[in-house]
Structure formats: structure tokens, C-alpha cells
Amino acid sequence: MCGIWALFGSDECLSVQCLSAMKIAHRGPDAFRFENVNGFTNCCFGFHRLAVVDQLYGMQPIRVKKFPYLWLCYNGEIYNFKQLQKQFGFDYQTLVDGEVILHLYNRGGIEQTASMLDGVFAFILLDTANRKVFLARDTYGVRPLFKVLTDDGFLGVCSEAKGLLNLKHSTSLCSKVEPFLPGHYEVLDLKPSGKVASVELVKFHSCKDEPLHVACDTVEALPSAGFDLETVKSNIRILFENAVRKRLMAHRRIGCLLSGGLDSSLVAAVLLKLMKEININYPLQTFAIGMENSPDLLAARKVAAHIGSEHHEVILNTEEGIQAIEEVIFSLETYDITTIRASIGMYLVSKYIRKKTDSVVIFSGEGSDELTQGYIYFHKAPSPEEAAEESERLLKELYLFDVLRADRTTAAHGLELRVPFLDHRFTSYYLSLPAELRIPKNGIEKYLLRLSFEDSNLLPKEILWRPKEAFSDGIASVKKSWFSILQDYIDQQVDDLLLEKAAEKYPFNPPKTKESYYYRQIFEKHYSGRSSWLPHYWMPRWVKATDPSARTLKHYKSATQE
Numbered sequence: 001m002c003g004i005w006a007l008f009g010s011d012e013c014l015s016v017q018c019l020s021a022m023k024i025a026h027r028g029p030d031a032f033r034f035e036n037v038n039g040f041t042n043c044c045f046g047f048h049r050l051a052v053v054d055q056l057y058g059m060q061p062i063r064v065k066k067f068p069y070l071w072l073c074y075n076g077e078i079y080n081f082k083q084l085q086k087q088f089g090f091d092y093q094t095l096v097d098g099e100v101i102l103h104l105y106n107r108g109g110i111e112q113t114a115s116m117l118d119g120v121f122a123f124i125l126l127d128t129a130n131r132k133v134f135l136a137r138d139t140y141g142v143r144p145l146f147k148v149l150t151d152d153g154f155l156g157v158c159s160e161a162k163g164l165l166n167l168k169h170s171t172s173l174c175s176k177v178e179p180f181l182p183g184h185y186e187v188l189d190l191k192p193s194g195k196v197a198s199v200e201l202v203k204f205h206s207c208k209d210e211p212l213h214v215a216c217d218t219v220e221a222l223p224s225a226g227f228d229l230e231t232v233k234s235n236i237r238i239l240f241e242n243a244v245r246k247r248l249m250a251h252r253r254i255g256c257l258l259s260g261g262l263d264s265s266l267v268a269a270v271l272l273k274l275m276k277e278i279n280i281n282y283p284l285q286t287f288a289i290g291m292e293n294s295p296d297l298l299a300a301r302k303v304a305a306h307i308g309s310e311h312h313e314v315i316l317n318t319e320e321g322i323q324a325i326e327e328v329i330f331s332l333e334t335y336d337i338t339t340i341r342a343s344i345g346m347y348l349v350s351k352y353i354r355k356k357t358d359s360v361v362i363f364s365g366e367g368s369d370e371l372t373q374g375y376i377y378f379h380k381a382p383s384p385e386e387a388a389e390e391s392e393r394l395l396k397e398l399y400l401f402d403v404l405r406a407d408r409t410t411a412a413h414g415l416e417l418r419v420p421f422l423d424h425r426f427t428s429y430y431l432s433l434p435a436e437l438r439i440p441k442n443g444i445e446k447y448l449l450r451l452s453f454e455d456s457n458l459l460p461k462e463i464l465w466r467p468k469e470a471f472s473d474g475i476a477s478v479k480k481s482w483f484s485i486l487q488d489y490i491d492q493q494v495d496d497l498l499l500e501k502a503a504e505k506y507p508f509n510p511p512k513t514k515e516s517y518y519y520r521q522i523f524e525k526h527y528s529g530r531s532s533w534l535p536h537y538w539m540p541r542w543v544k545a546t547d548p549s550a551r552t553l554k555h556y557k558s559a560t561q562e
Contacts, residue, residue, distance in 0.1 A: 002060070003027030003048035003411075004073040004145075005163050006124045008133060008155040008188075009195035010042045012168040021046030023162045027075075029414040033059055037071065039128065042194040045073050052077070052252050052361060052416055061126075064093045067102050069129035074098045075159055076121030076143045077418075079246040083216040084116065097249070101125065110134045114185045114204040115212040118246070118424060122180070124157050131190040139205045140367065140422045141182030141399025144407055148177045153195030155188065160408070161333050161533070162526075179533065182399050183207075207395045208431045211424040218242060219425075227434055233452040235429060243423030244270045247363070248278065252416075255359030256309070257349065258286040260299025262446060262466060263365025263374070267420055269307045269458040271363050283310040285359045289349040291316050299463060306460050314352045316345060321482070322489050324348060326522050331412040332404065335509075335523035335531070337516050338538045338548035339405050341483050346409040354413040366406045367421035370394035371430055372446045373438055374468055377540035379445065384435035390541060391438070392431065398422075401538050483515075483547070490518045509534060512546070 003024035010017055018034050025032065028048025037043040047060040062072040081100040085092060090103040101123060104113040110125070114136045122145035125134040135157060137145045148156045148164050150171055156164045157180075164177045180186070183205045188196040205211060214220070219242045224231045244267065248254065254275070256268045272284045286309040288300035297313055304311035321344050328347050329340060353359055369375050373391055381387035398404075403419075410417045420426070430438070433448075441447040445468050453464060494514040502517050503510040506524075508531045511517035516537075527533070539548050 002050055002075045003046075003159045003163070004060070004075045004122065004124060005046035005048075005158045006044065006073055006126075006156070007167070008040075008043045008190065009153050009193060010044075010167075011154065011170050014042070014044050017167055018044070018046055020163050020166050021048075021158075023166075024048060024158060024160050026414060027159055027411045031059060033061075035061055037126065037128070040190070040194045043126075043190075045071065045124070047073055050360070050414055050416060052250050058094070058096050060098075062094070062096060062099060062102065064099065064102060066091070066093070067106055069127060070102050070105070071126040071128070072098065072101055072123060074101060074121055074123035075145075076119055076123070076138065077247075077249060077416075078117050078119040078121065079249060080116075080118035080213055080216045083218070084213075087216050098123070105134075110136070110185055110187065111202070111204060112212075116216070118211065118213040118217065120419075120422075122159065126190070128190075131192075133188040133190050133196055134185060135180055135188075136185035136204075137180050137182050139183045139207060139211075139424055140395065140403060140427075141179075142403055142407065142417075142419060142422060144399070144404070145180040146177055147180050149196070149198065150176065153191065153193075153197055155196045159411075161530070162330075165527070177530065179399065182396075205424070207392060207427055210428045210432075214425060217425060218246060222429075227437070229437075229451075232433060232437065232448070236449065236452040237456065239423070239426040239429055240266070240420065241270055241274070243420035243426045244363075245274050246423075247418045247420055248274060248280075250361040252360040253282060253285075253358050254280070254361045254363065255285040255287060255353060255357065256363040257346070257365070258288050258300045258303060258309070258311070259296045259365070260288065260301070260303055260463065260466070261296070261365070261468070262450065262464065263368035263421065265299075265303045265365075265459050265463050266368075266449075266453060267363050267365050268303060268309060270420075272307050272309055273458070283308075285310045285312060285357055287312045287314065287349050287353055287359075287362075289314040289316050289345045289352075291318075299466060302460060303463055306463075307458075312352070312357070314349050316348060318485055318489075320348065321345070322486070325519075327412075328409070329519060329522045330526050331408045333408070333527060334400070334404060334534050335516070335519045336401060336534055336538055337513075337519065339401050340519050341486065342402075343405045343409050345482075346405060347412060350410045350413040350415055353415060360414075361416050361418060362410055363418045363420065364406055364410075365421060366402050366417075366419045367395075367398065367427070368446070368449070369468070370398060370402070371421060371427055372449045373440060374446045375540065376445065376468055377543050377545070379440050379443070380542040381439065382542065384439045387439050388431075388435040395427070400534065487513075487515050490515045494518050506531065508532065509537060 005021040031049040078097040081097040120142035122143040187199040290297040
């Protein structure tokens with residue numbers, strides 16, 4: 001996890017512009033480098049480093065003797081860099097996994113490069129020999145990337161939007177800062193003036209497609225094909241374990257977020273098992289946050305005892321959570337209601353990890369709800385086919401919601417997040433299964449995933465079959481949800497008259513509640529006029545919901561009242 005920043009064709013003094021790069025210093029607390037591009041005095045790279053692999057040669061932009069005309073700034077981890085080296089005979093000059101990007105590009109161009117990377121990444125690749133600039137981002141946007149491109153060819157690229165907002169330029173940049181789309185690469189021509197022109201934006205991978213890099217995977221071919229239940233369950237276990245195993249690549253201590261729900265519990269259990277297998281000689285630290293005796297704390301305690309982790313509990317008090325709202329919204333760069341609610345707990349637990357422990361590489365369960373149909377509202381899907389379509393829609397939008405939350409809340413405290421449920425191979429296999437197999441069954445969401453691990457003894461049965469609890473709700477007590485605690489506080493902060501006129505003040509995605517109005521006010525304070533970063537609020541489908549919390553849905557109420 002790092003912070004990357006680059007400018008091409010700047011009209012202003014670069015020493016002034018580079019102050020903007022400091023806005024993302026939290027992403028890389030270990031080192032900073034600012035480097036001009038030879039022969040292009042108005043082009044430069046900025047890099048904030050969190051040293052996770054190759055402490056000695058891991059600074060960026062990465063340049064190697066073999067390709068003196070290539071410059072690479074990337075944020076992410078490429079899990080198959082050793083397999084690619086073996087397959088193509090690459091001669092690496094560093095231990096940095098990202099060096100493989102240079103070799104792949106030299107061998108087969110940008111399309112093959114982006115398609116063959118098994119990992120999470122956002123990168124800027126400059127080829128001065130052919131005068132090209134390339135941008136690319138992984139399938140689910142696990143690593144963030146923003147860009148601004150003006151009509152006169154000034155390009156700014158950054159891990160977070162805040163690093164581009166105060167750039168100086170002769171024309172306005174305001175409306176043009178936008179997220180770079182996941183699963184895409186862009187080709188730009190670099191002119192002698194240092195300015196650029198976009199040539200093409202290409203989608204190189206879709207979540208349903210089996211990735212090209214399967215040929216270089218540690219599990220090359222699944223032992224059995226077909227969709228009979230025992231085969232499917234076995235393949236799910238094999239691919240999920242493989243997804244966790246490949247993410248063990250780190251020279252820093254590994255930890256795991258543990259809410260006590262199915263997803264984080266499975267990650268923690270498999271992670272600890274594999275750490276023992278490869279003789280990692282420190283205990284796995286697991287981290288839970290919640291109010292005293294909240295459902296998440298109690299469940300996480302049970303899981304930690306079962307798997308034998310070194311467990312840490314962070315007790316959330318209401319005042320601390322409310323005080324964090326503004327800094328959370330600033331970190332997130334969104335005003336989405338459910339994202340902000342869920343981010344407060346994750347932000348505070350990340351703060352604890354940074355201050356009180358030496359764990360830096362943090363595993364988490366993001367992506368499972370979208371992939372395995374874990375949201376309560378999937379019970380209301382009109383058909384298995386519509387449920388499958390909704391699952392794919394959610395995965396495509398992860399970069400706007402849960403993946404955004406997971407990256408920003410951890411990156412704000414200099415931690416690196418790893419999300420095995422979003423492994424390309426695992427997700428493409430799961431999405432290839434018949435729609436009927438993937439829907440909730442017997443009133444239980446994620447039925448197939450739970451069933452696949454039933455005989456593994458990885459988790460206590462009551463955890464494996466624990467119903468879905470939204471992270472923002474599970475950290476509070478059963479009697480009073482975290483969202484209702486927030487609403488009670490915000491009711492006192494927003495006047496009724498302000499809400500009545502909300503649609504006039506904020507015509508795009510107008511706030512419908514005092515809570516959403518309060519979040520929008522804070523967002524506009526820091527990111528005025530940039531509401532289009534969020535195309536729509538996250539809300540459940542197929543139900544008449546006015547609030548995104550699972551606890552407002554009938555299915556949740558009936559389950560808790562039985």
C-alpha cells in the first residue's frame with residue numbers, strides 16, 4: 001500500500017505543485033520521493049512508500065538498467081510475479097513484485113501486462129522511448145486511482161482525489177477530477193511539450209471472465225470440473241485457500257480484522273492455518289471493534305478462542321464515534337450514508353492497530369457479500385437470474401462503496417489491506433456457477449459458501465451459520481443500532497428547514513434525511529461541487545427501503561424477534 005502521484009505537462013512550477021502530493025502522505029509513512037522526468041521538465045512523479053516488500057530497492061518510480069526509458073509508479077501487490085518470472089524467464093533486478101510490470105510491458109505491451117497481473121494494482125507507466133503514458137487499475141478497484149485531464153493536455157494522477165484538487169493550472173480543474181475505472185487501462189500520447197492526449201480507454205477484464213493469468217496460478221487446473229454439489233464445494237475451498245495463501249507475501253507483520261461474521265471469520269481461520277503451515281513465527285493478531293457486549297465483539301471473541309489468535313478488542317464509545325465523522329468523510333471522499341456509518345468503526349480500529357501494534361498488512365472480508373449474495377435483501381430477489389445480475393452489479397460498483405471504505409479507512413493510518421474474497425480466480429469461478437446454486441436457501445444467505453466449509457472444523461457451527469449483520473450495526477448493541485445512535489445525535493444538528501430546502505441546495509443526489517444532509521454538508525466543505533463522484537446512494541433492492549441498514553428490513557426483524 002502506497003500513495004502514487006504524477007503530473008504531465010504542468011504549466012506551473014513543479015516545486016509548488018508537489019505540495020499537493022503531500023495530501024496523501026498517510027498512504028506511505030516510511031519514505032517519500034519526488035522525481036522529475038529527464039527531458040520533460042514539466043513532468044514528475046511523487047511517491048509515498050509503505051515498505052512491505054524489498055526494504056532496500058523498493059522506492060519508486062521504479063527504473064531498471066535493462067529498460068532505462070521506462071518509469072513505473074504503482075500501488076498494489078502482484079501475487080504472481082515469481083510465477084511470471086519462471087514462465088517467461090524474466091531477469092529481475094530487485095525483489096519488488098511490481099518490477100514484473102516493466103518486463104511484461106517490454107515483452108507484450110500494455111494489454112498483456114494488465115491482463116496477466118494477478119493482484120491488486122493502480123499504476124502509471126511512462127515509456128519515454130515511444131512517448132506513451134499508460135494508466136491501469138485492477139478488476140475491482142481494490143487500489144484507488146484518480147485522474148484529471150484538461151483540454152490542453154495537462155494530466156494529473158493520484159491515489160486519492162485530494163492530491164489533485166489544489167493543483168495550479170491556467171484553466172479550471174474543478175469538474176474534471178474523477179475516479180479511474182476499475183478493470184481498465186488507458187493509453188495516452190506524450191507530446192514533446194510534456195502535454196498528453198488520450199488515445200484509448202480499454203476494459204481488459206470483467207469479473208465474470210476467467211483471468212488470463214490462470215495459466216501462471218499456483219493452482220493451475222481444478223482437480224474436477226462440473227457442477228455437482230460436492231465438486232463445487234471442494235473447488236470453493238481450494239480456490240479460497242489459494243486466494244489467502246498467495247496474499248501471505250509480506251516482509252511486515254500480518255494481522256486480520258475480525259467482526260465475528262462469516263466473512264472475516266473464514267479469512268482469519270484460513271489465514272492462521274496457512275501461517276502455521278509455512279512456519280510464520282509470530283501469532284496472528286486479530287482485531288474487533290464494538291460497544292460493550294455488542295454482537296460483533298461477542299462473536300469475534302468466540303472465533304478468536306476457536307482459532308487461537310492473539311485477539312484485540314477496541315471498545316467504541318458513542319462520543320468517539322461521533323467525533324470521528326468529519327475526519328472519516330475527509331478520508332473517504334464520499335457522502336454515501338452506509339459507507340460512512342460502516343467506516344467509523346473501521347477507521348477507529350485501524351487507528352488502534354497503527355498506534356498499539358506492529359501489524360501492518362491487514363486481511364479483511366470485503367467482497368464476500370457482493371459475490372456470495374450476502375445482503376439480507378437477496379432473500380427478496382424475484383429469481384435466481386436477477387439475483388446473479390445484482391451480484392455482478394454490486395461487484396462492479398465495489399470501488400464506490402465497500403472497497404473504497406476498506407482502502408481509505410486503513411490507508412488513513414498507513415496500513416495495507418488484503419481482500420482474498422476478491423481474488424480474480426475465486427470470483428470468476430463463483431460467478432460461473434449456476435444462478436440457482438448461489439441464492440439464499442432455507443432463509444439463510446451465503447448458503448453455498450457456508451455449506452462448503454461445514455465439514456472443515458475451521459469455525460464453530462454457530463459462527464459458520466451466523467446470520468448477516470451489517471458492520472455498522474454489529475458494532476452496536478442489539479437494542480440500539482449504531483445508525484440510530486448517529487441519527488439521534490444528528491437530529492439535534494440539522495434544522496428541519498434545512499432539510500426541506502435540501503433539494504434546492506443539493507440538486508444532485510439530494511439528501512432525504514437529516515443524517516444524509518449532515519454528511520453532505522461535511523463532504524461539500526472539503527470537496528465542494530464534486531458530488532458526482534458518487535453516482536447514487538447504496539440502497540437495498542426489491543424492498544421499499546428508505547434506509548440502507550439491514551436492521552430496518554423485515555427479514556432482520558423477524559430473525560431477531562424469534
